[in-house]
Amino acid sequence: MSPTRFASEHRWIYYGAILLLLALVVIGLVRYTSISRNNEAATKANQLADAAEEAGFRRPNTAVIESALGTDGGVVCENPASALKSALWKINVSNGAAFVGQRPVIGDGRTLRAEAAILEIYCPEKLDDFKGRIDDLKLDDTVRR
Numbered sequence: 001m002s003p004t005r006f007a008s009e010h011r012w013i014y015y016g017a018i019l020l021l022l023a024l025v026v027i028g029l030v031r032y033t034s035i036s037r038n039n040e041a042a043t044k045a046n047q048l049a050d051a052a053e054e055a056g057f058r059r060p061n062t063a064v065i066e067s068a069l070g071t072d073g074g075v076v077c078e079n080p081a082s083a084l085k086s087a088l089w090k091i092n093v094s095n096g097a098a099f100v101g102q103r104p105v106i107g108d109g110r111t112l113r114a115e116a117a118i119l120e121i122y123c124p125e126k127l128d129d130f131k132g133r134i135d136d137l138k139l140d141d142t143v144r145r
Contacts, residue, residue: 041066044121051117055110073122080119081129093137109139 045065053059068074079085093107112134119127 037071038066040071041069044071045069047121048118051121052114055113055117057110057114069118069122071122073118076115076118077123077126080115080123080126081133086133089134089137093139106138106140106142108142110141112137112139 042062045062048065048069049059049062069076089112090104091102093105095101095103095105097103116127116130119130
């Protein structure tokens with residue numbers, strides 16, 4: 001049997017090997033992208049956990065941070081200085097009552113500093129707008145540790 005006759009009769013082996021090689025390349029590229037994205041999320045989550053420890057909080061679970069914020073900050077970075085989010089901060093910094101009994105109080109600034117740390121790590125371009133929105137709030141260290 002001549003080599004050219006073997007190659008022409010078994011051409012499907014060559015095509016199958018090429019398709020298998022292309023499939024492996026595609027799978028490798030997809031896995032590489034996924035792993036690099038996971039590494040970026042883990043790095044940012046560790047940075048945030050370190051910042052929380054420096055601020056006096058217990059070290060949060062980095063796996064939870066990774067799943068909640070991912071690589072882009074998730075919902076925290078979606079227009080953090082909007083009027084709605086500003087109103088929600090002001091509502092949450094109250095005496096805890098509902099309806100007519102609700103009164104503003106001097107809130108603990110650590111929560112807003114924590115959000116600023118998230119913005120600084122995940123979306124630093126939005127940090128200045130956020131800080132401009134919270135400048136009018138009266139904050140202090142009011143919660144005991």
